[in-house]
Amino acid sequence: MGPLIPNGIITGNWDFVIALLLGIAFGFILEASGFSSSRNIAGVFYGYNFVVLRVFFTAVIVAMVGFLYFDYFGWLDLDKIFILPTYLGPMIVGSVIMGFGFVLGGFCPGTSYTAIAIGKMDALLFTVGLFVGIFIFSEAFPLFEDFYYSGYLGNVTLSDVTGIPAAWFAFAFTVIALASFWITMLIEKRVRKNIKEYKF
Amino acid sequence: MHVHELNPRKTLVTVIIFVLIIIVGFLTLKKPRFKYKLSLEQTVELAHDYEAGFHPFELADVLGKKTNNVVFIDIRDRFSYGQGHIPGAENISAYDLSEPKNIKHLKELQDKEMTVVLYGNDQLQANGPWMWFRQVGFDNVKILLGGYEYYAAHKDALEQTVEDISYLRGEPRYDFAEVAKSVGSVDNTQKVANKKPVVVRRKKKPKVASGGC
Amino acid sequence: MNRNYFFLTVLMLVLAAGTFFLNREPEYEQIKPEKLLYDIIQPTRYVTTDQVARFIIDKDPTLELVDVRSAASYDHFSLNNAINIPFDSLLSPNYQDYFGIPGTKVVFYSNDDILADQAWVITRRMGINETYVMKGGLNCWIETIIQPKEPPEDAPYTAFELYQFRKGAQMYFTGAKVDNSVVKKKKVAVRRKKKQKVAAGGC
Numbered sequence: 001m002g003p004l005i006p007n008g009i010i011t012g013n014w015d016f017v018i019a020l021l022l023g024i025a026f027g028f029i030l031e032a033s034g035f036s037s038s039r040n041i042a043g044v045f046y047g048y049n050f051v052v053l054r055v056f057f058t059a060v061i062v063a064m065v066g067f068l069y070f071d072y073f074g075w076l077d078l079d080k081i082f083i084l085p086t087y088l089g090p091m092i093v094g095s096v097i098m099g100f101g102f103v104l105g106g107f108c109p110g111t112s113y114t115a116i117a118i119g120k121m122d123a124l125l126f127t128v129g130l131f132v133g134i135f136i137f138s139e140a141f142p143l144f145e146d147f148y149y150s151g152y153l154g155n156v157t158l159s160d161v162t163g164i165p166a167a168w169f170a171f172a173f174t175v176i177a178l179a180s181f182w183i184t185m186l187i188e189k190r191v192r193k194n195i196k197e198y199k200f
Numbered sequence: 201m202h203v204h205e206l207n208p209r210k211t212l213v214t215v216i217i218f219v220l221i222i223i224v225g226f227l228t229l230k231k232p233r234f235k236y237k238l239s240l241e242q243t244v245e246l247a248h249d250y251e252a253g254f255h256p257f258e259l260a261d262v263l264g265k266k267t268n269n270v271v272f273i274d275i276r277d278r279f280s281y282g283q284g285h286i287p288g289a290e291n292i293s294a295y296d297l298s299e300p301k302n303i304k305h306l307k308e309l310q311d312k313e314m315t316v317v318l319y320g321n322d323q324l325q326a327n328g329p330w331m332w333f334r335q336v337g338f339d340n341v342k343i344l345l346g347g348y349e350y351y352a353a354h355k356d357a358l359e360q361t362v363e364d365i366s367y368l369r370g371e372p373r374y375d376f377a378e379v380a381k382s383v384g385s386v387d388n389t390q391k392v393a394n395k396k397p398v399v400v401r402r403k404k405k406p407k408v409a410s411g412g413c
Numbered sequence: 414m415n416r417n418y419f420f421l422t423v424l425m426l427v428l429a430a431g432t433f434f435l436n437r438e439p440e441y442e443q444i445k446p447e448k449l450l451y452d453i454i455q456p457t458r459y460v461t462t463d464q465v466a467r468f469i470i471d472k473d474p475t476l477e478l479v480d481v482r483s484a485a486s487y488d489h490f491s492l493n494n495a496i497n498i499p500f501d502s503l504l505s506p507n508y509q510d511y512f513g514i515p516g517t518k519v520v521f522y523s524n525d526d527i528l529a530d531q532a533w534v535i536t537r538r539m540g541i542n543e544t545y546v547m548k549g550g551l552n553c554w555i556e557t558i559i560q561p562k563e564p565p566e567d568a569p570y571t572a573f574e575l576y577q578f579r580k581g582a583q584m585y586f587t588g589a590k591v592d593n594s595v596v597k598k599k600k601v602a603v604r605r606k607k608k609q610k611v612a613a614g615g616c
Contacts, residue, residue: 234446328453
């Protein structure tokens with residue numbers, strides 16, 4: 001059956017409608033998970049709150065395992081879904097920069113908008129900075145254009161690169177995720193003892 | 201403190217919904233009716249499988265009741281079948297081949313180790329269905345070489361067709377390069393002007409009734 | 414610690430372990446057998462030698478002629494601009510780029526039509542669309558295009574039209590030398606035929 005657009009069940013013109021619906025759902029989940037508070041988000045770096053890790057790991061393992069089942073049921077053809085192209089070096093550098101932004105600013109781009117939606121002033125400043133950053137990046141793009149496009153591996157998945165079946169990755173990720181849930185729970189407990197007042 | 205952290209009930213409900221969706225998936229999972237038993241590589245090799253062709257001269261034994269483990273299936277439509285068919289042949293039109301009752305019938309024939317020979321008007325008509333049956337695991341299905349047309353033209357002297365190779369397909373009937381060139385050098389203005397028929401040089405026996413080409 | 418967390422952990426582990434038992438699709442993309450049979454019994458995949466001749470004469474840019482005979486036969490004789498994909502190399506990755514180009518019609522031909530038809534079945538199973546089979550193959554090509562036969566006196570008008578076209582095509586492909594007036598006449602015949610549907614004859 002799926003994916004709907006590549007299989008011609010609906011036309012590509014539905015792109016924007018679907019994007020809008022998914023965006024609303026995504027924003028709702030971010031807010032409901034408490035991501036509109038930068039304390040929650042930055043907490044992962046200080047060890048008193050690992051909700052970011054939990055939410056995203058949960059999303060990853062549910063989607064991974066779920067898609068493998070959906071593929072088996074014939075609901076979603078995993079060979080036809082879009083896979084973001086991999087540029088290995090630039091992606092590593094980019095995620096390090098993103099991590100710094102995360103811990104410094106207390107938001108990621110998506111959560112800053114949900115925080116604006118509930119009226120947070122720091123988030124407003126964050127998004128101003130975000131656009132300034134985008135502007136600088138665009139203007140300076142020719143300087144690192146070569147690096148930006150280096151390390152291209154194509155639209156590959158981990159199983160394409162390693163030849164290991166997707167089920168192994170799904171299982172490994174699930175074990176890692178579940179283990180990290182338990183470990184971070186213990187860390188949280190220990191760290192929070194030393195915090196007198198803790199409010200969101 | 202976030203509400204979920206002390207009370208995972210909501211998470212539990214969500215996960216149960218997730219599990220339910222997967223259970224629904226398993227329940228609605230339909231077993232496919234047909235599965236490819238031959239890989240694509242094996243299907244390519246099928247073209248070289250000379251055993252899979254049923255020669256017209258072998259028909260003589262069947263019609264003479266010397267062998268009785270062969271069933272003919274006429275995949276033409278009812279009308280053509282009514283106009284003439286190989287004696288004892290069953291008529292299953294190509295359009296009805298995948299109907300459950302016909303597939304069941306073919307399965308029974310396979311279990312009884314009967315050979316099934318498909319034929320159409322010419323070999324080409326039965327070629328696709330024959331390949332399809334072989335691909336989905338009916339390895340007892342063969343194809344009648346030459347098709348019905350060749351049989352109809354030779355039905356009184358089937359034994360003698362052992363010597364005849366004109367029904368075998370895939371061979372060039374001409375030296376293409378030679379023929380294409382030789383015409384080029386002929387000045388055929390005269391012929392066109394006089395409306396004389398162009399001489400066609402047939403290299404193989406002209407008695408072949410396999411419909412021109 | 415809440416007991417529910419243990420339950421959740423175990424449940425998720427079981428679900429993830431369950432994915433080991435789901436066998437993924439084979440390496441090639443394939444259409445369902447039911448769909449393959451449905452396509453096989455449609456006669457729409459056949460094109461006549463006359464249609465192919467017309468495509469070549471019109472220099473149709475969407476035409477991709479594929480010769481499935483051996484490389485030696487291909488070198489000896491092939492149709493204009495045909496590419497050679499020997500039948501046994503049909504699955505070779507080197508040739509896959511020739512298939513599935515949007516807006517391109519692939520026409521298979523061989524000495525006659527059986528091998529080309531088999532190539533069609535295999536590529537169709539691989540999910541490749543817009544593939545056709547030249548009915549009659551090169552044998553028919555010689556009989557209809559290179560050496561067309563004049564229809565008998567009492568044949569219908571369309572048969573003569575077709576014959577006219579074939580004579581024109583014959584000249585195109587063999588470069589038969591004829592005086593100018595006849596060539597002119599032939600060309601007119603070919604062009605006029607474009608607008609009308611040619612009755613498929615012979616093969």
